[in-house]
Amino acid sequence: MGRCVDRPGGWRVPALIVAAYAVLAGAAGAALAGLTGPTPAGLMLEQGGVAAVNALALGLWLGRAGRRGRDAGAARAMARAFDRLAADATLAVHVKDRDGRIRLFNPAARRLFGPGLVAGADETALRPAAEAAAAAARDRAALAGGLREDEETLTTPAGPRRLGVIRLPLYDGDGVAVGVAGLARDLTEAEAAATALRQSESRLRALFDNMLGGVAFHQPIREGGRVTGFRYLATNARFEAETGLVDVVGRRVDEVLPDLAARDRRLVEAAVRVIEQGRPERFDYFFHILGRWYEVAMFRTDDGLLGVSFHDISDRKSAESRVEHLAFHDLLTGLPNRRLAEDRMSQAVAHADRAGSRAALLVLDLDGFKAVNETLGHEVGDTVIRGVAARLRDCLRETDTLSRAGGDEFLIVLTDLRGGEAASAIAAKILARVAEPFEIQGLGLVTTASIGIAVHPDDGEDFATLLKKADTAMYQAKAEGRAGWRFFDERMNRDVAALLRLRAGLRRALDRGEFELHYQPQLDLASGRVIGAEALLRWNHPDLGRVTPDRFIPLAEETGQIVPIGAWVLEQACRRAAAWQGEGLDGVGVAVNLSAVQLQRDDFDHTVAAALARSGLAPDRLELELTESVLIKDAEPRLAALSRLKALGVRLAIDDFGTGYSSLSYLKRFAVDRLKIDRSFVADLADAPDDDAIVRAVIQMAHSLGLRAIAEGVETTAVRERLRALGCDEIQGYLLARPLPADAFAAFVRDHHAALDSAGGAVPSLPILANPA
Numbered sequence: 001m002g003r004c005v006d007r008p009g010g011w012r013v014p015a016l017i018v019a020a021y022a023v024l025a026g027a028a029g030a031a032l033a034g035l036t037g038p039t040p041a042g043l044m045l046e047q048g049g050v051a052a053v054n055a056l057a058l059g060l061w062l063g064r065a066g067r068r069g070r071d072a073g074a075a076r077a078m079a080r081a082f083d084r085l086a087a088d089a090t091l092a093v094h095v096k097d098r099d100g101r102i103r104l105f106n107p108a109a110r111r112l113f114g115p116g117l118v119a120g121a122d123e124t125a126l127r128p129a130a131e132a133a134a135a136a137a138r139d140r141a142a143l144a145g146g147l148r149e150d151e152e153t154l155t156t157p158a159g160p161r162r163l164g165v166i167r168l169p170l171y172d173g174d175g176v177a178v179g180v181a182g183l184a185r186d187l188t189e190a191e192a193a194a195t196a197l198r199q200s201e202s203r204l205r206a207l208f209d210n211m212l213g214g215v216a217f218h219q220p221i222r223e224g225g226r227v228t229g230f231r232y233l234a235t236n237a238r239f240e241a242e243t244g245l246v247d248v249v250g251r252r253v254d255e256v257l258p259d260l261a262a263r264d265r266r267l268v269e270a271a272v273r274v275i276e277q278g279r280p281e282r283f284d285y286f287f288h289i290l291g292r293w294y295e296v297a298m299f300r301t302d303d304g305l306l307g308v309s310f311h312d313i314s315d316r317k318s319a320e321s322r323v324e325h326l327a328f329h330d331l332l333t334g335l336p337n338r339r340l341a342e343d344r345m346s347q348a349v350a351h352a353d354r355a356g357s358r359a360a361l362l363v364l365d366l367d368g369f370k371a372v373n374e375t376l377g378h379e380v381g382d383t384v385i386r387g388v389a390a391r392l393r394d395c396l397r398e399t400d401t402l403s404r405a406g407g408d409e410f411l412i413v414l415t416d417l418r419g420g421e422a423a424s425a426i427a428a429k430i431l432a433r434v435a436e437p438f439e440i441q442g443l444g445l446v447t448t449a450s451i452g453i454a455v456h457p458d459d460g461e462d463f464a465t466l467l468k469k470a471d472t473a474m475y476q477a478k479a480e481g482r483a484g485w486r487f488f489d490e491r492m493n494r495d496v497a498a499l500l501r502l503r504a505g506l507r508r509a510l511d512r513g514e515f516e517l518h519y520q521p522q523l524d525l526a527s528g529r530v531i532g533a534e535a536l537l538r539w540n541h542p543d544l545g546r547v548t549p550d551r552f553i554p555l556a557e558e559t560g561q562i563v564p565i566g567a568w569v570l571e572q573a574c575r576r577a578a579a580w581q582g583e584g585l586d587g588v589g590v591a592v593n594l595s596a597v598q599l600q601r602d603d604f605d606h607t608v609a610a611a612l613a614r615s616g617l618a619p620d621r622l623e624l625e626l627t628e629s630v631l632i633k634d635a636e637p638r639l640a641a642l643s644r645l646k647a648l649g650v651r652l653a654i655d656d657f658g659t660g661y662s663s664l665s666y667l668k669r670f671a672v673d674r675l676k677i678d679r680s681f682v683a684d685l686a687d688a689p690d691d692d693a694i695v696r697a698v699i700q701m702a703h704s705l706g707l708r709a710i711a712e713g714v715e716t717t718a719v720r721e722r723l724r725a726l727g728c729d730e731i732q733g734y735l736l737a738r739p740l741p742a743d744a745f746a747a748f749v750r751d752h753h754a755a756l757d758s759a760g761g762a763v764p765s766l767p768i769l770a771n772p773a
């Protein structure tokens, strides 16, 4: 040991320390003397002297070593320790005498032990009694037994703190322990940090083991400085469930998955890249070997491992691809939808421009499909749509696109056409194929379609324009009798615009009271009396004036509005006919035209019964006129509906008889009361022998079935007389009167009957009444 200085009072401290005090503390050096005085004043070194105090403490401690060794080696060790300690200002140092009284302490000690730490105080000034006693006991043990290290609790007003304390006995020149130096370090934060670290590690471990996805750490295998493979180092519990791979830890990845490099090269490349470049990567990957989709995150840990976290997203991927498919396809038929058709049309246009050819867009709409759906149900409707889709596909080339745009509408994109006419050939082929009967639920169902065609570049460049024009052409095809195809042309565009205007107006017409019923008299040829009236609907359009039923009834049928409109007609007609009974028109019934769509409604008989009940009209004064086509299509369901109507007591007539293909058996089964001979046979009856033969046959057939025959469209007395000669029962036509407003009709009948009565029952020669129809 170096030179030691004997201090009064027997304290022996290394000269180096003393020197340090002298230099660093100046006056403190003097105070140090007090340390050994009879009433030690104590010393607290201020800033700058801290290291010295620490050094002192260690010096005192090492002094003991010096005392024992007193050699140069120990002195050097002390010097080194001095240096180290000088750098450490955080150690709390306090020195107590044998009696446990504080003699010396540094600022760190004051900070740690608080203001109770003053010279002359003992442990009881620093901490609660029990703690103080334990600390004093440890001091005593150090005095007696030498250096000791303890961990102990120091209770402070701010809470308990954990201390690591080294106690060094201090010896006088005779080797008698005279005091204890305590070097205390506050471990509270460090312990808290260690605890936090432990907890955090255990949390991470729990997370690792309980993650919903698989995690694996891999040790890269290097050859010649390059990463040539990986070895599984750790996997979590989920790893096995996600991959089906077991007991992989410790094994090389290419041993566990020998095909990896060949089949999943991208994955291996990503792993090597992450290790070599250190940048994490994240991607969705179809793992060929495992045949499943995974979302993968790869990262390099600080210690150079490859971390891979992943989870199986195969279900999500297949849901995504389903959603994607749905976004571009129709659910019912699996065909591309309108969005995809739009895309294909753009491609077809681009191709046509490059190749100098044409592309066509066809809009196909089934005729009367609404009726199929409503009468036979949606299941049958769906079957028809699927059947039509299959037939359409048969008619097209691979390069064409067939799409279902919704409902009963299909779009067809034809590519690479030499001329627009090629599109018409395909349209004709399609129409013929669609019109072949379907055999569904034992029914032979015939459906036709109408097609509109727009051609690029003639009709436009883009999908929207071509679609609008093809649509217009399709409407035109419908308006011209359906079951046909039309190319777009500008005139057609105007017609369709007018049609659309009508359609829009029709929606509001009922609410706005724009409908009116006219009544056309029906005359019994034998008696010359008016026995009934046909109710004929008129639409007084606010801008277009009077719109004829031939124009708007098909529209109303198409949109289904015929149902409320037809109900209104029934209600009005029944009320009016009921009123006639009290107005001198007793016995005059009313005939109402029915559309097939109305009959398809299950509740139609209720509508009729309600109209009768509300008006008080006797059921046999109401006649319902059906066209032949109503009877031939889907006869069986109709039969039930008509039977219910017959059960109400109303009469049935077949309108336009002769134009369709009514089977005689149906006429009987439907319990029809009257046949109405179509005016196309009646108009030229007097001059056309064919018509004469037909009318004669119809009248005879009616009579043989016990039905009455009425001829419509009678315009001349010659026709009337011919009908009379052929035995026709009743007539209706301009010869007698045009359809008349209700009041005019009542007046007409009264006048007619008055004239008849005054003529003594002889049939008057009837004028052709020129009333506005």
Ligand SMILES: Nc1nc2c(ncn2[C@@H]2O[C@@H]3COP(=O)(O)O[C@H]4[C@@H](O)[C@H](n5cnc6c(=O)[nH]c(N)nc65)O[C@@H]4COP(=O)(O)O[C@H]3[C@H]2O)c(=O)[nH]1
Pocket: 520, 535, 536, 537, 548, 549, 550, 553, 566, 569, 592, 593, 594, 595, 655, 656, 679, 712, 713, 714, 715, 732, 733, 734, 735, 739, 773
């Ligand atoms: N050239 C000529 N024509 C004559 C003569 N006598 C009557 N007409 C017309 O012939 C049509 C007879 O009606 P329809 O065959 O049932 O044909 C009707 C009927 O099928 C339908 N319709 C009219 N009202 C209704 C209705 O309320 N409901 C339904 N579903 N259809 C109706 O509209 C069609 C046309 O009705 P309108 O235009 O009123 O035309 C009426 C009538 O004005 C004549 O001597 N010569």
